[in-house]
Amino acid sequence: MDKKPLLSVRGLEVSYGAIKALLGVDLDVYEGEIVSVIGANGAGKSTLMNAIMGDVPRQAGTVSIGDKVLSSKSFQVVAQGLSLSPEGRKVFTTLTVDENLMMGAFPRDDRSKIEATKEHVFELFPRLKERHGQYAGTLSGGEQQMLAIGRALMSAPKVLLLDEPSLGLAPIVIKDIFRELKKINGEGMTILLVEQNARQALMLSHRAYVIQTGRVIMEGPSSELITNPEVEAAYLGTT
Numbered sequence: 001m002d003k004k005p006l007l008s009v010r011g012l013e014v015s016y017g018a019i020k021a022l023l024g025v026d027l028d029v030y031e032g033e034i035v036s037v038i039g040a041n042g043a044g045k046s047t048l049m050n051a052i053m054g055d056v057p058r059q060a061g062t063v064s065i066g067d068k069v070l071s072s073k074s075f076q077v078v079a080q081g082l083s084l085s086p087e088g089r090k091v092f093t094t095l096t097v098d099e100n101l102m103m104g105a106f107p108r109d110d111r112s113k114i115e116a117t118k119e120h121v122f123e124l125f126p127r128l129k130e131r132h133g134q135y136a137g138t139l140s141g142g143e144q145q146m147l148a149i150g151r152a153l154m155s156a157p158k159v160l161l162l163d164e165p166s167l168g169l170a171p172i173v174i175k176d177i178f179r180e181l182k183k184i185n186g187e188g189m190t191i192l193l194v195e196q197n198a199r200q201a202l203m204l205s206h207r208a209y210v211i212q213t214g215r216v217i218m219e220g221p222s223s224e225l226i227t228n229p230e231v232e233a234a235y236l237g238t239t
């Protein structure tokens with residue numbers, strides 16, 4: 001591809017004390033793409049997402065949107081155009097659906113545009129509209145995942161980051177969520193997706209990276225990786 005990436009990660013390193021979790025990760029996401037990152041438990045997928053967002057400190061490396069190098073402070077990263085639906089959803093259980101969504105809009109100040117985004121989230125996930133006044137802690141796992149994605153969309157990001165949206169959900173609910181992600185991408189949203197459910201992720205994404213113990217060991221079009229015998233043996237066996 002000759003054009004410049006929208007999101008670009010270069011030489012990203014993260015350590016937790018003596019544990020080196022990321023050892024120089026490079027990754028690009030182009031406008032309009034869905035890119036997935038697959039890997040086993042503990043490979044560093046969540047660390048990658050959290051380091052991109054500035055939620056864990058980066059020892060080295062840069063994260064850029066276009067030509068702009070992003071801050072390492074998470075509230076600034078959101079204002080600069082990235083938004084994360086985190087692993088385990090992390091909805092605010094004692095707040096309502098509406099209140100959770102409004103929390104996601106914190107960097108914005110145009111009330112009418114915020115309302116328009118909320119209406120759009122309700123179109124994508126009508127169940128959230130039906131339950132708009134309900135406490136998030138009383139939603140089902142699938143509904144909480146919808147809320148986490150909706151909350152992330154409320155900041156009107158340039159790139160939407162999703163950490164394990166399928167975690168702990170029934171296959172039919174996963175199918176619904178992935179169908180909505182495809183729709184969101186079809187409307188123009190660029191997506192970076194981290195998944196242990198490698199088959200689903202490869203089926204949804206345009207390109208993918210495979211990470212193992214903090215390094216990218218393979219990358220390419222998802223349609224090629226899904227038929228790669230090494231990927232199949234290591235990551236597709238049980239999904």
Ligand code: ATP
Binds near residue numbers: 016020039048196
């Ligand atoms: P999973 O799919 O199980 O969440 P992952 O690929 O997301 O795995 P990470 O959670 O990023 O992997 O973990 C990468 C490595 O960093 C692992 O060895 C993990 O034990 C370690 N690690 C993650 N968070 C911390 C932490 N807060 N303190 C110490 N070590 C950590």
